Amino acid sequence: MPAQIRPISEELQANAKEFLNEVPERIESDLEALKTWIKQQPHLNPRTDDQFLIAFLRGCKYSLERTKAKLDKYFTLRTKYPELFSVTDVDNPKLREIQRLGPIVYLPNLLNGCRVGMFRIGVCSADKYTMLEVMQVGQVMQEIALMEDDHAIINGVIFIMDLKGATPGHFLQMTPGMAKKMTAFNEEALPMRPKGQHFINTITGFETIFNMFKPMMSKKQQGRLFVHGKIESLTEHVPLKYLPKEYGGENGSIEEAIAVWGKKFDEYRDFFKDNANYGTNEKLRPGKPIDFDSIYGTEGSFRKLNVD
Structure with a gap:
């Protein structure tokens, strides 16, 4: 039986x-x-x-061993930390409230074939929403992109982190433990291809968080981090026209992107309910069970998962 996958363009x-x-x-x-x-x-x-599976093969450049490890880590981390990595109810009122504020949006026009995403934590009050709740919205969007965005999977994603309006309250919610889990998931479990992360409008306190995350990342990903004081510096890497209208660009508007993704949340309602059926059972794992506490203890250095 032929593979049940979407056809892609000649260029892709x-x-x-x-x-x-x-x-x-x-x-x-x-x-x-x-x-x-x-x-x-x-x-x-x-x-x-x-x-779903071809996203992992593509994300691992068709190395079967790497694909096995990534797929295992994906479901291992989702099972162990469902509050971070496994959303099953996209009708949760707070989840929808946050999505409508638009802290995370993907833009329609591609930059050198890559998807462009924006993260604007400042639009969500730290008094009303937790970083965890905002990350859950991002998790839903990542998972939908994993299923339907061939450009993001094959060419990669460029992310712009705009910290305008962010407060120390936002940064205080990002614990070292959460940072370690998120870094491990994004680097070792998610078959996306991050091509660059650009930070703009940084505030006091940002450096502390930045210096907490950076050592946890691979050298390759560290080389893809860029900090810009102002938007003018960003446009040397991401030309203005690839930013949304609200930033003076031509890449759709944030309002339009929020509406598009609200519909996608509706379309994927049953898909996310189905998430409850998948995962891992550490009691059945061949060999030694994973000691999560030793990997993710907030003290000591971060050690990579080893589930090959």
Whole structure:
């Protein structure tokens, strides 16, 4: 049976071949090899539809061993920390309230083939919303992008973090433990391709958080971090026209993006309910169970998960 995946444009296919080692004629057998391995893992119960699994193969440049590790970590972390990584109810009133404020938006026009996203923590009052609640909205959006945004999966995502309106209250909510979990998930479990993170309108206290996150990241990702005092410095990397209208650009408006994503939350309602059916059971894991406390204790250095 042919692989049940979306067709992609010639340009995207060329990029998938050149940068991700994709061989279109071999996709079916690559997916089959991954599914065979999944069936042999008593502790692992993941989604197995082709469109979901090919995102992991592409995110790991078709290395089967890396794909196995990433898929395992994805469901391991979601099972252990569902409040951070596994949303099952997109009709939660607070989740929707935050989504409508637009702290996180993805923009319609691509920059060199990459998706452009914006994170504006300052639009959510730290007195009313927690960082965890805002991150849950981002988690939903990431998961939807994982399922439907071939540009983000194949070419990558450029993120702009605008800290205008942020307060020390926002930063105080980001504990070292949460930072470690999020860094591990984004780098080791999520099959997205981050191509750059740009910080603008930084405030007092930002440096402390920045210096907490940075050492947890791989050297490659550290090299993709850029701090800009003002927007003029940002536009040397992200030309103005790729920013939304509210920033003087031509890349749609934040209001439009919020509306588009509100509809997507509706469309994916059953998909997220279904999340409750997937995960891992550490009691059934072959070999030694993962000691999460030693990995994520707030003291000591962060050690990478080892579930290959």
